[in-house]
Amino acid sequence: MTAGMADAAGAGAVPPADGGGAGAPGPAPAEPAPHGIGVSLPPADAPAKALGVFPYAADLWAEGLLWAAVLRSPHPHARIVSIDTSAAAAMQGVRAVVTHADVPGDAAHGRRVADRPVFASDLVRHHGEPIAAVAADHPDTARLAAAAIAVEYEVLEPVTDPEKAFAAEPLHPDGNLIRHIPLRFGDPEAAGEVIVEGLYRIGRQDPAPIGAEAGLAVPRPDGGVEIYTASTDPHADRDLAAACFGLEPERVKVVVTGVPGAMGEREDPGMQLPLGLLALRTGHPVKLTATREESFLGHAHRHPTLLRYRHHADAEGKLVKVEAQILLDSGAYADSSADSLAAAVAFACGPYVVPHAFVEGWAVRTNNPPSGHVRGEGAMQVCAAYEGQMDKLAAKLGLDPAELRLRNALATGDLLPTGQTVTCPAPVAELLRAVRDFPLPALPKDDPEGDWLLPGGPEGAGEPGAVRRGVGYGVGMVHMLGAEGADEVSTATVKIHNNVATVICAAVETGQGFSTLARQIVQEVLGVEEVHVAPVDTDQPSAGPAARGRHTWVSGGAVERAARMVRTQLLQPLAHKFGMSTELLTIADGKITSYDGVLSTTVAEALDGKELWATAQCRPHPTEPLDDTGQGDAFVGLAFCAIRAVVDVDIELGSVRVVEMAVAQDVGRVLNPRQATARIEAGITQGIGAALTENLRTSGGLVRRPDFTGYTLPTSLDAPTVRIVKLVEERDVVAPFGAKAISAVPVVTTPAAVAAAVRAATGRPVNRLPIRPQSAVGAPA
Amino acid sequence: MTTHAPQTAHTVTLPGSLDEAVAALAAMPAAVPVAGGTDLMAAVNSGLLRPAALVGLGRISEIRGWQYQDGHALLGAGLTHARIGRPDFAALIPGLAAAARAAGPPQIRNAGTLGGNIVTSAPTGDTLPVLAALEATLVIAGPGGARREIPVSHLLAGVEMLRPGELIGYVRVPLLHAPQTFLKATGRTGPGRATASVAVVLNPARREVRCAVGAVAPMPLRPLEAERWVASLIDWDGERGLAPEACAAFGEYAAAACIPDPPQPADGTEPLTLPPAALHLRRTVAALARRALGRALA
DSSP states (O other): OOTTOOOOOOTTOOOOSSSOOOOOOOSOOOOSSOOSTTSOOOOTTHHHHHHTOOOBGGGOOOTTOEEEEEEEOSSSSEEEEEEEOHHHHTSTTEEEEEOGGGOOSOSEEOSSSOOEESSOSSEEOSTTOEEEEEEESSHHHHHHHHHHOEEEEEEOOOOOOHHHHTTSOOSSTTOSEEEEEEEEESOTTOOOSEEEEEEEEEOOOOOOOSSOOEEEEEEOTTSOEEEEEOOSSHHHHHHHHHHHHTOOGGGEEEEEOBOSOOSBSOSOHHHHHHHHHHHHHHSSOEEEEOOHHHHHHHSOBOOOEEEEEEEEEOTTOOEEEEEEEEEEEOTTSOTTHHHHHHHHHHTTTOSBOOSEEEEEEEEEOOSSSOBOOBTTTTHHHHHHHHHHHHHHHHHHHTOOHHHHHHHHBOOTTOBOTTSOBOOSOOOHHHHHHHHHHSOOOOOGGGSTTSOOOOTTOTTSSOOGGGEEEEEEEEEEEEEESOOTTOOOOEEEEEEEETTEEEEEEOOOOSSSSHHHHHHHHHHHHHOOSEEEEOOOBTTSOOOOOSOTTHIIIIIHHHHHHHHHHHHHHHHHHHHHHHTSOGGGEEEETTEEEETTSOOEEEHHHHHTTOOEEEEEEEOOOOOOOOOTTSOSOOOSEEEEEEEEEEEEEETTTTEEEEEEEEEEEEOSSOSOHHHHHHHHHHHHHHHHIIIIIOOOOEETTEEOOOSTTTSOOOOTTTSOEEEEEEEEOOOOTTSGGGOOOOSHHHHHHHHHHHHHHHHHHHOOOOOEESOOGGGSOOOOO | OOOSOTTOOOEEEOOSSHHHHHHHHHHOTTEEEESSOTTHHHHHHTTSOOOSEEEEOTTOGGGSSEEEETTEEEEETTOBHHHHTSHHHHHHOHHHHHHHHHSSOHHHHHHOBHHHHHHHOOTTOSHHHHHHHHTOEEEEEOGGGOEEEEEHHHHHHTSSOOOTTOEEEEEEEEOOOSOEEEEEEESSSSSOOEEEEEEEEEEGGGTEEEEEEESSSSSOBOOHHHHHHHHHHSOTTTTOOOOHHHHHHHHHHHHHHHSOOOOOOTTOOSOOOOOHHHHHHHHHHHHHHHHHHHHHHO
């Protein structure tokens, strides 16, 4: 995979942050403009996005379009006695009203299990569940008509405590237990000299995409429908829609528009499906833009989790045994909760060597808002808990928290509690040492006249005398790609014509940088500067969901293979003519040169007006499901990260400001330094939201304050200084380019590191996320 | 593309003076006055409010500035938070300037007005505790050039209401020539709604400390006993300093007054205590009040 993968960083390229080893020096000639792998190529759509002219789904328009509105349940749990749409249908300007009775195909859908109705028919299982939808010639008319649909409910007692879900009446014919994994690893009788216990609660983080869900459905003359929306998994959404519409998949096309923020699987089928149904029903294009409230109610959230831990260690601090119980609140429908649970159970002990582990994991149904795939799912919740345990253990043993972690650090060749051997690079100790040894930022008390941003903000209530500084460590891990036997595959096509290359791949650019990476790969392999990435739709072969770092790996790998096939087609006639093998020819700057520099021609000449196409697939090695004791080689690859958080806490008010996050991350290889930095900074900011403010509150199953005043995201003043201390570039030999996914692991690790730092500053246990001010009020000095 | 409802034809009037605005409201009783729109338009966009007509107050230059009137400042209701936060205004009424600077992100401060903050009367309105501590008076413009004055606390408490067709024209605030502070606690470092806020205003001429606590009740609360007690401790003719313990005691006193203990059972059974969240709120108010007084006396 590394053959010919010369590092093309030329003059002006930003070198990767400290860590070196940006790639073995290869035969790359000097490049006039930096392009290819390893340089900070800017995203092609960045200027349009910065200027506000980039078209998102909410900006789309079609002649004669109608506007849709969805009626959502005001109750978390209720029996539907009757639905009367006659008043709504009779309103002037209303073109169609649809309910469960109008779904021509499958009445239910789901990512793993089809347990979620398109429209609730007899039972409402969560606040905001879709019940009916209206198409009208004006958005306000549609909303008013939706409000005019008379639904008679028999309100039922909601099940909102996941611990009570086991014994509660089944909320669904499938029962309330979505999955149970009893992981058994080692000797249950093993015991350590030192035991610490802890109970941890993780709140409900919302993906809170800045662009709310929106879509446009356009009926096709063949009786099918095209849905324009910011899907991050277009083929799965297409298949799901086709099944519900009772159409063959070929007659439904999902066209991906610009994605205004995604952290996991974006878009709410509860909106796309009504949209498509209404377009089919009316024969007109139908558009819907969700309000912020609908967005909060409709899409999936991070699983609120309850974790109970018992860590056993010997007197030197070596872990002996970990016992844990993990309970995921899945909300009303299964969605991808089974996958989240697998990650939570498998990584319950963290990146540490644990000889004996006994973990019980459950994902249960409740009437709370739906949970699903959100970046770092499962792994984030357990990270906050096992790192809390490591802090407790360090305190009990009188050890430095970093030292305790180092004594137990996982390395390549060690076993996970699932019995899987870690075969990829796992430089956990190296990462931890890097952040530990990085100099600490200055203290306000050393420079009281300085321009400090205290907790509480500029000119705020913060007072230097009440501020305590805390330093804490978090080490986290995630898996990359789908796990447990998921068929991870992506298909890409590369075309070259007249010195311009085009990539056609259904991998969605969600902001993770795939389209930039695809351009860099083709620049690298074909030596042409101008590379276009085609817009994504489901007429292209599937590339799978944009999640779990998949596209860097599988779609990047597919693009590279396709580009290499094009390269071979391009060079073979020349090689034949020159009487040498294609390996002796290099392409750079649109010129093909032989190894000795004697023979030279341009790509355009070699093409001679021809178009060259190639399509290739990338499919990593298969995995297996976890068995009934939680054992199995379930993961393709792992990524690690260590963070040292420095926080200032106003111990009287309990307000927290994160001062600095020092990060060391295992990235395999830096493919685009600027994007790598941006992804880490974004992940940390999102993690700080989960650590300090982001929690979608409910009471009795009802979502409280579904808006950005009630749900507080971090602002630029809350975002800390991020110091990327080290990016460890130890190539993962099975991954294309040796690169690992970057985005998820900082999200996973940040809340644990912030909690550890607040613990150090206040002396309080801090076992609940987000950290409430009353939990961060310390004892006065 | 339009998102306006087809069935409602909007009329927007842009009067140039306060009396024209009052006349426009009298001519269209269904019309709603709009200044910065930071609260009103959120209600319109979420479908809670469908005004048949709007009277825009943005072009009334007489209420976008301030004037002086026998020891008082007559502040136009159309002053934006951004304008109030500027240094020239802060030199006059520092507490109000501090509250305006804390009131949300720049976009909101550029649009939101003093009059709007009063009319919305949100518990978390940042200027309200300062106005309560200043004992500000509202000058209400009515039909036919009529003017009447009501204390701001009367409007906030609902003792007196705006009558149909009336507008807040000005806010009369005393010029006290002494330190004033406003502090608020929020959930994040960036702009956010107050979980509690405290304004402290000194009036050396009458040897008064005035304090108002915002966001913990539907309207700002004045801990009058605590004010009087702490004012009696201050050496008004000297350095005006106070021992840290006295400031702390003032904070506790004010906080206990604003967030009182629940009534205790008379039969001597288990005493009732506040829930942890209310206790934390009380601690927060105590810390804010202590700091606000300390900074005012520093």
